[in-house]
Amino acid sequence: MAIVYDELIALDIPAREVSFTDRETMLYALSVGMGQDPMDLDELPFVFEKNLTALPSLSTVICWDDSWTPRTGINYVMVVHGEQRITLHKPMPPSGRVKSKIRIKDVFDKGAGKGAIMLVENTISDATSGDTLVTLLSTTFARGDGGFGGPLRKPEELPPKPHVIPDRAADAGVTLKTQPNQALFYRLCGDRNPLHAEPAFAAAAGFPRPILHGLCSYGIAVRAVVKAACNHDPSKIADINARFTAPVFPGETIHTELWRDDNIVSFRARVAERDVVVLDHGRVELRG
Template sequence: MPIDVSAALAAEPRRAEIGWDHKDVQLYHLGLGAGTPATDPDELRYTLESRLQVLPGFATVAGTAAFGGMGAAGIDVDLAAVLHGGQTVRVHRPIPVTGRAVQTSKVAAVYDKGKAAVIVLRTEASDDDGPLWTNDAEIFVRGEGGFGGERGPSDRLTVPERAPDRTVERPIREDQALLYRLSGDWNPLHADPAFAKLAGFDRPILHGLCTYGMTLKAVTDTLLEGDVSRITAYRTRFAGVVFPGETLRIRMWTGDGRVQVTVTAAERDDAPVLADTLVEHS
């Protein structure tokens, strides 16, 4: 079987040294649509190095961490059968604007969903001052289930029956995927129309992690006074695609130290984009 669960879980974590500076952070923020209006003081904290803070979603691209464990021992799957099912980032303290860290990646779990397997790839980063972040990427692999393993936990959230506390819309620029991919995800699905057609799409789609970052920025700016240091954790399930040129409709329900979110594509009758989305904060 392509996935050897015992070997995957027993494999030693892979270790890499990573580094970043203000330019990497600014490029990531610009890829999320930051900087409009360009002179807005609230936007300058994402774009101007003298005022810069780091949105926690940056942890998904620092050191180009996405799918970092797909080459681990015991994992031998067809990448054409792979989907990014969900993402969780937990930050242990604010991410510095410039830094160096040791990053370790391992397979934390493998779940049997019947017709598919879900691989949880965990990436942890620490610097000289201690832990910085923990990333869990849930990778859905079609055709690899049915091996008799644990089904895994259910993280589904019930959408509140009351109206959202806040609803905002965020336009996606036509060139946004082209800019976001400069942060390290070079999959041609997000840039090459011919490749996108082979994958079954009329045109290139936006990176799921770009939508993920845009949503976190919207919640931060709308409900957390733009203070990224208040964010402690952020998780989502990728429920559908979105295309450059469309508009994200982001609905938010506030609770005790948490914001529950749904994201839809406004122009396509609110087609789901992100579901089971939760921002935890202080």
């Protein structure tokens, strides 16, 4: 089954309502490595119900739903996360009932043997008030699905170019160690793709062993931003965007470099053990 552009754009993905509690919020924070030091009073509000605070990237898991993906015609064994953007219209609440509406915003054919890029938008709103809380925009790189065709593109219709990291030494850096079983914890937040747990499945996808979820690496980088640029106050974040450039293996150390320019924070994350950049072109907009 191959991609059919018009059918994919017209794909109707039903809206869902989801409730989440302090349990999901704390589990997510623990799954991106918070709370390893029980005496760290800065991280305690993210993992303890007293004065509970949610990381902005919690929004990527509370409405997780990949049940519609078989309908796309994409070979999901060959899929990797390309980019993730989070636009926070309001600070992420630590509990509530929300409505999630997913749509395939666009698909770009890179050519036969070169893969395809699919843009997926998820609008999350408060189920009671109807107020939009978060807009998620994810880029999926379907490595095995190029050559399907699709419309001709004008330059303004192509995906935007990535954010440019400043050409100077970083203003700050945060080093965070992942655990060997990090992916096994993180998958309990919603994404149970066997790529992150089953060695045989990882081998079929071309990896020597199960890899960490890209969004887990992303959440760890968000932790670094919240720590270094926001003094552990995530309500200061209005928008986050970054590109996934390489996988992380559970147990590796992620070092995130940050550059501050007024209300814009640029960031890049690399695995210390292999000196490989795993998240690049990171851009955070802080509220004024």
